[in-house]
Amino acid sequence: MTFSIVAREGEAYGVAVASKFLAVGAVVPGARVGVGAVATQSWARVAYIPELLGRLEAGEPADSALDSVTAMDPGGATRQVGVVGRESAATVTGDECTPWCGGVARVGDGDSAYAIQGNILVGPEVVAAMERAWLDSAGVTLPQRLLAALVAGDAAGGDARGRQSAAIYVVEPGAGYDRSGVAADLRVDDHADPVTELRRLLDEWEMYFGRPEDVRPLEGDLAAEVGHLLERVGRSPGEHGVEAALVAWAGEVNYESRLAPGGIDRRVLEALRASAAAGPAADR
Template sequence: MTFSLAARDPQTGAFGMIISSSSPAVASRCVNLRPGVGAAASQNVTNPALGPAVLDRLAAGRTAHEAIDAVIETESHPEFRQLTAVDADGRTRVFSGDRALGIVAARAVENAVAAGNMLASEAVIDAYLDGYLASTAATFEERLLEGFAAALAAGGEAGPVRSAGIAVVEDVPWRVTDLRVDDHDDPGAELARLVALWLPQKADYRTRGIDPTAAPSYGVPGDE
């Protein structure tokens, strides 16, 4: 039903996540990021409240391991949940309940964790993480995207995926990248198109939020 990669960029401290599913609008339910705090995915049979709860505990000083364990202790149906987390020190943790769906796999290393359910095979998760770690792309977003492409090439989900999303937080209070494909025949290709469209403009939109007087115009009516 869902496969995701959450990571901390060790060079910048940014957090990012990329995710896909056979269900619509997966990123709206499962992606949770907080600048300077961490990343958390809540997936499988999703309880959208769990991701923010993990981030709250990370913000209070818990490690990724402690945060997920604390949230699972309060969850009424932990056997259905799959959670991942990366904290501000790059520590990672994954939890998969024993009633997670289909082929379930997860792999965590320093600064990155990939996990999925209803996978074509367990190899998908290794490809996801290895593709990201091996990427030499210039931007964090492109490295996440290359991991996602490798996971799709390894088989992705057991059934056709319909939605995907990518998000990144840096040193400002908002998501500097937040792109979603809520339903599409080829969400991987559409997400790649959106990333290519967004990245050349990303820094300018960040400037708009910080100092509008220094931001460029894009020539749309009223934007001078």
């Protein structure tokens, strides 16, 4: 009833999942900073998540950990699970999972690994499309790579019963709000087009909580432009200067995670330009 990808990119671990099932993000994904990530589906056993993460943290490779927990589970034949650890990846599809069902797991040549799996799918083309999308999206952030794979699986037909929910959960040291390690934690619990909605939410999440990117120094013509834009949105630099006014504006619109001392993030600049074009009311 579900298709998912579990992956590692550098120090980041995460899961993206979609299903014709209410609130799939409440059941399937789990991850731990510096340890690994897990997706439990089909007749999901949520207890697999802490059990598998605990084994990974103790140094057990993904395939061994997965063999151990499923062997001890009387319902193991009904389970489908993907696991990625520091240097390992594994997926298992029980004999009693509903077709089409299956998966693929690999440790990449670079600093990455993935496990892709699904059940009650339109066919194996869903997993194949997800794998191609993962491989073709190298170079972007892990949340964006996971989303690319999920979008590809959805476009290939996804869950044979239709669409209802989707989720993405990614952890990475120093990421996210207050840099606590959650790089993305988003759920679309009940929606006609959940994967498309998840893509919109991820773009918003990265705007609010992402690290500064393409930072340009607040100097010369750019400083003058930013000062003018701030005046347009009712945040005149006045005697405190452009950077102080920018900090005040960013705090009001919740972009403070993207602030960079002495400079301005590319996406913050784009947002400020759009707000200035719309007028002061856009920020109030």
